[in-house]
Amino acid sequence: MARPVGSTTRPQIRSYISKKEIEDITKMAVKKAQEGDTIMVKFMMEQIYGKAPQPQEHSGDVNLKVDYDKAFNSTSEAEGDSSE
Numbered sequence: 001m002a003r004p005v006g007s008t009t010r011p012q013i014r015s016y017i018s019k020k021e022i023e024d025i026t027k028m029a030v031k032k033a034q035e036g037d038t039i040m041v042k043f044m045m046e047q048i049y050g051k052a053p054q055p056q057e058h059s060g061d062v063n064l065k066v067d068y069d070k071a072f073n074s075t076s077e078a079e080g081d082s083s084e
Contacts, residue, residue: 014022032040046052 017025029040029044033044
């Protein structure tokens with residue numbers, strides 16, 4: 001079932017489970033991380049500290065030429081007040 005058009009909030013799973021269930025799930029996740037479950041360790045660290053920034057890289061030679069037109073000039077030049 002899709003959200004209604006114009007809806008700004010998504011349903012949250014916590015709206016459907018009790019506080020006790022949330023505590024039990026959290027305890028289970030912490031226990032699995034302590035037991036060495038690397039996926040759970042990563043998940044818990046991201047929940048606690050936030051996801052690590054991902055570097056933006058590219059490979060290969062890319063020749064990029066940027067041409068600016070008059071739309072990017074100063075306001076007075078764009079309005080035709082320049083001394084050209």
